[in-house]
Amino acid sequence: MKNTIIVCEYGWIFCGIKEDERDGATFLSGASVVRRWTNGKGIGGLVKAENKLEYTLDAIGDIEIKQNKILFEIPCEW
Numbered sequence: 232m233k234n235t236i237i238v239c240e241y242g243w244i245f246c247g248i249k250e251d252e253r254d255g256a257t258f259l260s261g262a263s264v265v266r267r268w269t270n271g272k273g274i275g276g277l278v279k280a281e282n283k284l285e286y287t288l289d290a291i292g293d294i295e296i297k298q299n300k301i302l303f304e305i306p307c308e309w
Contacts, residue, residue: 232248232249233248233306233307233308233309234246234247234248234307234309235247235248235249235259235304235305235306235307236265236274236277236278236304236305236306236307237249237257237259237296237301237303237304238274238301238302238303238304238305239296239300239301239302240300240302243264244264244265244274245259245262245263245264245265245291245294245296246259246262246263246265246277246288246307247259247260247261247262247263247293247294248260248261248262249304252298255297255298255299256295256296256297256298257295257296257298257301258293258294258295258296259293259294259296260293261290261292261293262290262291262292262293262294263288263289263290263291264288264289264291265277265286265287265288266287266288266289267286267287268285268286268287269285270282270285270286272285274305275305277307278305278306278307278308279308279309280307280308280309283309
């Protein structure tokens, strides 16, 4: 399974394996909060595996995100 980047309200950005969507929520396993990047590539740079180490990801485990808080999703190549 591949990771997905989910951009939410208030600037929260998560990445993890999208497991399911039900009851108005999206479920990610092995999720992380994208805390920081300084490579000038923006959040889109995280899509490529070779850029992953240029981002600070804080592991938070399995999470549930209310779908009405999601602005957009970006599928990753890794």
